[in-house]
Amino acid sequence: MHSRGVPLAKRISSIIHGFESKTVDVGILDIGLYRDDISEKGSQRMRPTDIPVDINSKRVVIVDDVLYTGRSIRAAMDALNDFGRPGQIQLAVLVDRGHRELPIRPDYVGKNVPTAKEEDVHVRLEETDGLDEVVIEANEEN
Secondary structure, three states: OOOOHHHHHHHHHHHHHHHHOOOOOOOEOOOHHHOOOHHHHOOOOOOOOEOOOOOOOOEEEEEEEEEOOOHHHHHHHHHHHOOOOOOEEEEEEEEEOOOOOOOOOOOEEEEEOOOOOOEEEEEEOHHHHOOOEEEEEEOOOO
16 A cells, blocks of 8 residues: 555565565556545645556455554455455554544554554654654654
8 A cells, every 4th residue: 555555565565575586466456446434634745556466366465564454455455356356455553542433453463562542653664764663652643
């Protein structure tokens, strides 16, 4: 998923290739049109989707940086259905912060980080931000 899920997926693919000598295809998924909070957040910038392989009957792993309410993952699953019918969809996240609003659980978690709803979790990656770090900050709205 855009934006930090893509570099994380590429890193994971590279690591798997290093261990298994197998190529893991990485696609890019834009979920902007599938979100259920467009009216709250306003229109989102549309970014390209590139699914380079046929996903029908394949295992697809959605990669995201932070799992919070589960709404982005639900949107990603809806978006994937426009490209085919995967045999299985799994979820890999770098940070699981809890507070789910939907019954979605990750299959692979880098770190569980219990947070308050009044906090924000920011993942910064070398590829997008110039450094690798995870920062928890007080939410400015509260």
